[in-house]
Amino acid sequence: MLIDHKIPGYALREYVWLCVWRQESDEVIVVTFVPHTCDEFPVRSQFVRGSITLVVRLEKLPPLECGIPQTRVTYTQQMDVQGGRVAAKLVNKFAAAQLSPLCVMHATLDQSEKIDGEKRLEFEEMVRAHNQPYTEEELEVIKEGQDQHEMFKGEKGKVVKLPSSLATAKVARKEGDNHAFGWATTTVRASTVQVLAFVWDVMSRDTAREDNLERAIDERPSNHNFVGYAKKRSLRPLDNRDFVSRFIWKAEGTDFVLIQSPTSIVARPLLKDVVRAEYLSAMKIIKINDGETRLEYVCRPDAGGSVPTFIFNRYMTRFVSYPTEIQEYFQNLRPLSRWDAKDGRAVGEALLIKVDAESKKVRPTHMAREEARMRALFAQYRGLKEAGERYEWLEKMLARVVMDRIR
DSSP states (O other): OEEOOOOTTOOOEEOOEEEEEEEOSSSEEEEEEEEOOBTTBOOOTTSEEOEEEEEEEEEEEOOOTTSOOEEEEEEEEEEEOOSSOOOHHHHHHHHHHTTHHHHHHHHHHOOHHHHHHHHHHHHHHHHHHOOOOOOHHHHHHHHHHHHGGGGGSTTOSEEEOOSOTTOEEEEEOOTTOOSOEEEEEEEESSOHHHHHHHHHOTTOSTTOOTTEEEEEEEEEEETTEEEEEEEEOOOTTSOEEEEEEEEEEEEETTEEEEEEEEOOOTTSOOOTTEEEOEEEEEEEEEEEETTEEEEEEEEEEEOOTTOOHHHHHTTHHHHHTHHHHHHHHHHHHOOGGGOOHHHHHHHHHHHTSOOGGGSTTTSOTTSOHHHHHHHHHHHHOHHHHHHHHHOTTHHHHHHHHHHTOOO
């Protein structure tokens, strides 16, 4: 393997491995890559021979309830770039970049879509057959949530710019309330019940985030009502935050409403060094046709504690981007055979938005930002993946288009 570590004045590094695997037990397989010298790959004068030792441990885990198998992968690596003095900070950076195959492995073999999809199909069937009555308390929570939409009717609210032009967002304030309310709307290529199933499944693998410390459903009094708990990691020096929220959905003709309202339960007392925050939201899930849904979303976040309100309000763009995340999720699932002009615009927007994979911390050192972005998007969007398999040149061409370097 030949790698350009992008050190000014340093030659390219080449690495040669010997790979051996061994089954240690019925549950564990170990794969080892060690530096190797052989006549087939002689040392070449124009390159510097480095060394990488890599150990991959594969441990079989119990299957999920739906029968899908699981494996824990432990990836350990040591790198020596050789050929003169190189700052330890740079070497550590190179080593971190070489861990990207683990991310590729996870993305390639991930079956979250199937796991979450089966759960949501069950929920969709339940929604169609749902006939449980709503209590007066539940109806009051729904009304209070829906009332928040009134402040954004017409031209009310200050427009907020989002990364994607497929969504519109605004911010407004109520008299006497320092906390801002956010509002956003977008169109999703899915049915109303499919969208409801997605947002209702707060424990799904698709909605897992790096700042999640704990997620749980503590109470479920009915099929349309549950109490959820979430603990989030905060940026230092702020204390971590936790939320206790009641979620209620209700059908209104062919449409749905979903309310998230702060609540309290005995099972979730206040914790030391964790601040209890609140999050109020109301989502209207409105049918356009059998395959398209319009979302109208209102939220009011409250960080709690001593965080100045004006600072927290600056992060409103992140909160009102939630409908865009839903739109992107369902766009990812659409096969190439179903694409039309609307899909082309949605994917075109995605090509111009930065992704985590293009960060210097995670992308391979030899890869440009735009190339890393295309690789991530072609793995993420089913339609793009199918197009890339049909036209091998497409991914690289789109990277050049985004770079504005077409010749």
